[in-house]
Amino acid sequence: MPKQIDHEKRREQIAQATWRVISERGMEGATVRNIAAEAGLSLGALRHYFSTQDELLAYSMKLVKERVTARIREILSLDLPPREKFIRTILELVPMNRENMVEMEVWFAFTAYFRHKPGRFDMQDDGVYLGLQKLMDYAEQNGLLPASIDKELETEKLYALVDGLALHAYMQPQRLDGPRLERVLIHHLSGLMAAEKQSDAPDRRS
Amino acid sequence: MPKQIDHEKRREQIAQATWRVISERGMEGATVRNIAAEAGLSLGALRHYFSTQDELLAYSMKLVKERVTARIREILSLDLPPREKFIRTILELVPMNRENMVEMEVWFAFTAYFRHKPGRFDMQDDGVYLGLQKLMDYAEQNGLLPASIDKELETEKLYALVDGLALHAYMQPQRLDGPRLERVLIHHLSGLMAAEKQSDAPDRRS
Known part of the structure; x- marks a missing residue:
């Protein structure tokens, strides 16, 4: 059993090395050779954990998704008003800090890379759309909408807004920094919930 | 002079062959060899028009931008009410048909590719943000806002919404087709202009 755990832990370390390589050199640089070097492993040792490059890449992407999901689950378990939970979970989906930015870079590089490898990794199911549908249900059930x-x-719009902001923060990090991202998203969410608490949305038209 | 024109026309044909290759095989497939084959040229003949792969790719991307800009200029020159011009130009920025979709695929592939080649091609300046700022000024000057x-x-939001929708239409073309894209964007723009003509925005909260 400890060996099994070590195996999984080592796979995670290799995935994290993969993220660093992608973040620094792009998908073109994400060769098995570069990743092995970044992880401090021989090529043979790396192949013990992942037999193909695509298997390694798909696992690395899956781990990004799991980390985001875990952070959202944690926020939802906190003792906070529903309105705050709703806003904070959605803020988790855009790159507000360096850690999220690496995840975003990896996600973005993967999306472009796997777009032309149908079947190998289903990018249509990155979980964000489904997650936002659930969050909108949550907001509705708690009388926020x-x-x-x-x-x-509105879910489709929010999904596009979140990914569009993430994309722009990735391409133009100087212009669209964390505080500005937060302002734009809160402005939008305040508008969405306007009828609930008019006083919370001073920027609301009408 | 005719020779100069032929030269430019041939460069455009090569750029269009580049788009087709990127659309079908992704950026990994956009080798000089594949592009020459698609354009029906020898490698030597291709090098006569573009001396490096990056020069060819940068030109192909520039041509995408010019085509979009030309279409928008055409709409703005039409004899239409400002409100309709505003909506139609913004609809030009998302992939509503096959032609736009290829442009989007190329733009997206380039963005990921050039992200890690600073200085070679400035992706921060794809012109969309600047264009939307001008369109929002136009809408304001014509009393639409x-x-x-x-x-x-609102400009930052619209920019994120446009690129997020374009990204999703590219990744999930079955789910987010042209009519749905149009519905979402018109819903948003009607909301934006709500105070101007309340009757045009039946879906507007207030």
Whole structure:
């Protein structure tokens, strides 16, 4: 049993080395050779944990998704008002700090890379859309959303807004930094919840 | 002079062959060899027009931008109400049809590729943010926006929404097709202009 745990832990360390390589050199640099060097392993040792490059890349991407999911689960378990939980979980989906930025870089590089390898890794299911649907349900059930809302369209908009902001923060980190990201998202979410607490949304038109 | 024109025309044909290769095989497939084959040229003939792969790729990307800009300029020159011009130009920025989708694929592949080649091609300046700032100014000058609006934040939101929708249409073309893209964007723009013509925005909360 301890050996099994070591095996999984080592796979995670290799995945983290993969993230660093992708973040620094892009997907073109994410060769098995470079990743082995970054992880401090021989090529043979690396192959013991991952038999192909695609297997390693798919695992590294899966780990990004798991980390984000774990952070969101933690926020939802906190003793906070629903409104704050709703806002804080959505802020987790954009790169507010260096750690999130590396995840975003990896996600973005993967998306472009796997787009032309159908079947190998399903990028359509990155879980964000499904997660946002659940969060919108949560907001609705907790009375945060006005009854008149078109929830389906608003979910699609929020999904596009989150990924668009993440993409821009990745491409233009100087212009769109953490505080600005937060301002834009809170502005949007305040608007979305406007009918609930008008006083919380001074920037709301109407 | 005719020779100069032929030269430029041939460069455009090569750029279009580059788009097709990227759209079908991704950036990894965009080798000089594959592009020459797609364009029906020998490697030597291709090198006559572009001496390096990066020069070819940068030119191909520049041509995408020019085509989008030309289409937007055309819409703005039409005899239409400002409101319709505003909506139609923004719809040009998301992939509503096969042609736009190829441009989006190319843009997206380039973004990921050039992200780790600083200085070679400035992805921060894809022109969309600047273009949207001008369009928001146009909307304001034509009385389409409520006075209370935070124009800067709304421009940032619109920019994220446009690129997020484009990204999702690229990754999930079955789910987010042209009509749905249009619905989401018009829903958002109607909300943005809500104070101007309340009757045009039946889906608007307030």
